[in-house]
Amino acid sequence: MQGSDKRRRFLKTGALAFASALAVPRVRAFDTADPASVAASAAREKPVCRMQPFALNQVRLLDSDFSRAAAINLEYLHSLPVDRLAHSFRVQAGQPSSARPFGGWEKPDCELRGHFTGGHYLSAAALAWAAQGDATMKARGDELVAILASCQRPNGYLSAFPESFFDRLSAGEKVWAPFYTLHKIQAGMLDMYRLAGNKQALAVATGIGNWTVRWLNGFSDADMAHILKTEYGGMNESMVDLYAITGNSRYLDAAHRFDQASLFEPLASHRDELKGLHSNTQIPKIIGAARRYELTGEPRYRRIAEFFWETVTQNRTYATGGSSNDEFWNTGPGDLRGQLGLYAAECCVAYNLLKLTRHVYAWNGDPRAFDYYERNLYNARLGTQDAQGMKLYYYSLRPGGAKFYNSPTDSFWCCTGSGAEEFARFNDAIYFRDDDALHVNLFIASELEWPEMGLTLRQETDFPREAATRLRFTLTQPREIALNLRIPSWIAPGARVEVNGEALDTFASPGSYLTIKRTWQSGDRVSLTLPMTLRSVPLPGDDHLQAITYGPIVLAARLGAKGLTHDQQYGRYDAGPSPEPKPQPAPQIAPDEADPLAWLAPGDKPLTYRATTRHGVVDVAPLNTIQGERYAVYWQTEGSATDAG
Ligand SMILES: [Zn+2]
Known part of the structure; x- marks a missing residue:
């Protein structure tokens, strides 16, 4: 988020107290948005997608790191009372509220207030209902929508801060990011409608849309070019989505006014001019371009989104799949020298890159998209939550x-x-379909229901601790289905696939799909081995700094917790440790040319190693499991051109 002050001094954090994680609920029978409006909305989508995702309520997570992380997230969201979430909205609307205000970026005088309480929380509630069947979050979401609807002004304006913030924006006066916050609220309402069937939420989102249309009418394109210099989230996306649902083209026209020419024009010409830009300010705009392509079929918007995806994921990411340093792209494409910072890889950036990847993959079906998705999911998302x-x-x-x-x-x-x-949508994107073809993109224990095919597919695996996955078909009647198994680019030699215990004599090359087309019967089983190997992944622009991966998993040096205080691990308003940990050099290694990874020996647990460095032996573990201690992701060989940070 641009404008946050991560280095400011902050107060001591209070103790954390939570009960242990709950099991993931297994509620399955629930409704989402009403079928007639879903059909009308679907008819407005242009036929540009080769791949279709499954609805969130068609895929259930089985026990895994992902289901356990999802349960912890849910428990945290349950702990936030609705009256505290609603407080600033009620105060702004002149309604009584005796709730204790939240702090941080939701404190009553913070200019971003409402972004979480009336935005992200509603989206998370809708996702938790659709993806996990969590009735508590559905009830919380419905209650909050009703309160916020009562706070909405007759002109459609709804926020926890006054309309005058938008006057300051248009006057060029200092204000944090009013449209960014409005986007979160509108998107939260649209999610509550689309994923949780709340019609009142659609009425609120439409009111926000109408207010936005009128506000935009007061400004020329030249005015807008100035206004769009302040972070505005994905207003172009949520207004396109409002058009998709309602069919009212004035929302599509309004969305276009949030398209930023200075960002889009170079990308449409396949030029990466992202150096110097705040990373997470840009990605939601590109997602808006992606949605516009899906609703209008205008190829320019696909070009913008696909080129952006290509240059950022291939030229501007670390081995983890994360991107940005101090929230910016400070260097040219393919050059991350000097970018291993304390404030690298903002998590919103990784979140939005996953979201963009789901769009781009739906158009092109390119398995490379899921090589990236998996890298980001395991290394830039899964390990970003504590217990x-x-x-x-x-x-x-x-x-x-x-x-x-x-x-x-x-x-x-x-x-x-x-x-x-x-963390409420980890069941998303594991499977996609293409007519009667099924694509298995991620190796996450889960169960897919595909009623049109009479199919229940159960995937059982302990990947990546286990280098294999197993699929079991349950069918109401035998069906011909093309099963496409993603063969990752990282796969090592020796992989094999078996159908009902018999090995197939064909396989597919890394970075492609292995297609098994046959008439499947209930009880059929497929097993796929996924051999992994250690690899070194140089930092773009500096071959002397290397990350180590095992399959898709980034491994990190465990550097211990000595001297690490609570205030260096937990913050309040400010998002940076106090004091900042002392910089230290990357662990130094001396790889043998004949056997470049011989300095790594297997540890005593799966996915762990012991590394011999110039300064002794250190333990190595997956980055996504490291918590409460210092670590290093990149290792330095002789002759590094940079100081690693
Ligand atoms: Zn963020």
Whole structure:
């Protein structure tokens, strides 16, 4: 979030107290949005998608790191009372509220107030209902929508801050990011409608849309070019979505006024001019371009989104799949020298890159999209929550850094919000379909229901601790289905696939799909081995700094917790440790040319290693499991051109 002050001094954080994680609820029978409006909305989508996602309520997570993380997130969201969430909206609307205000970016005088309480929380509630069948979050979401509807002004304006913030925006006066916050609220309402069937939420989102249309009418395109210099989230996306649902083209026209020419024009010409830009300010605009393509079929918007995806995921990401340093792209494409900072890889950036990847993949079906998705999901998202549901803002890459989390009710950073949503949708994107073809993209224990095919597909695996996955078909009658198994680009030699215990004599090359087309019977079984190997992944622009991966998993050096204080791991308003941990050099290694990874020996647990460095032996573990201690992701060989940070 642009304009946050991560380095400001802050108060001591209170103790954290939460009960242990609950089991993931297994409620299955629930409704979402009403079928007639879903059909009308679907008819407005242009036929540009090769791949279709499954609805969130068609895929259920089975026991895994993902289901356990989702349960912890849910428990945290349950702990936030509705009257406290609604407080600033009620105060703004002149209604009585005796609730204790939240702190952090939701405190009553923070200019971003409402972004989490009336935005991310509603999206997370809708996702938790659709993805996990969590009735508590559905009830909380419905209650909050009703309160916020009562706070909406007759002109459609709804926010926890006054309309005058928008006057300051248009006058060029200092104000944090009013449209950013409005986008979160409108998107939260649209999610409550689309995923949880709340019609009142659609009425509120439409009111916000009408207010926005009228506000925009007061400004020329030249005025807008100035206004759009302040972070505005994905207003172009939520207004396109409102058009998709209502069919009212004035929302589509209004969305276009949020398209920023200075960002889009170079991208449409396949030029990466992202250096110097605030990373997470840009990605939601590109997601808006992606949605516009899906609703209008205008190829320019696809070009913008696909080129942006390509240059950012291939040229501007760390081995983890995260991107940005101090929230910006400070360098040219393919050059991350000097970018291993304490405030690297903002979590909202990784969240939004996953969201964009789901769009781009739906158009092109390119398995490379899921090589990236998986890398990001395991290394930039899964490990960003502690056992109490607290989330990271930055994913520090400075050697000797530690994970730094928000507090329960005194932070509400942007990444607290995007994290609350992400951890409620881990069942998303595991499977896609293409007519009667099924694509298995991720190796996450789960069960898919595909009623049109009479199919229940159960995937059982302990991946990545286990280098294999197993699928079991349950069918109401035999069906011909093309089963497409993603063969990751990281797969090592020796992989094999078996159908009902018999090995097939064909396989597919890494980074492609293995297609098994046959008439499947109930009880059929497929097993796929996924051999993994250690690899070194150089930092773009500096071959002497290397991350180590095992399959899709980034491994990190465990550097211990000596001297690491609570205030260096948990924050309140400010998103940076106090004091900042002392910089230290990346662990130094001396790889043998004949056997470049011989300095790593297997540890005593799966996915762990022992590394021989120039300064002794250190333990190595998956980055996503490291917590409460210092770590280093990149290792330095002789002759590094940079100081690693
Ligand atoms: Zn963020």
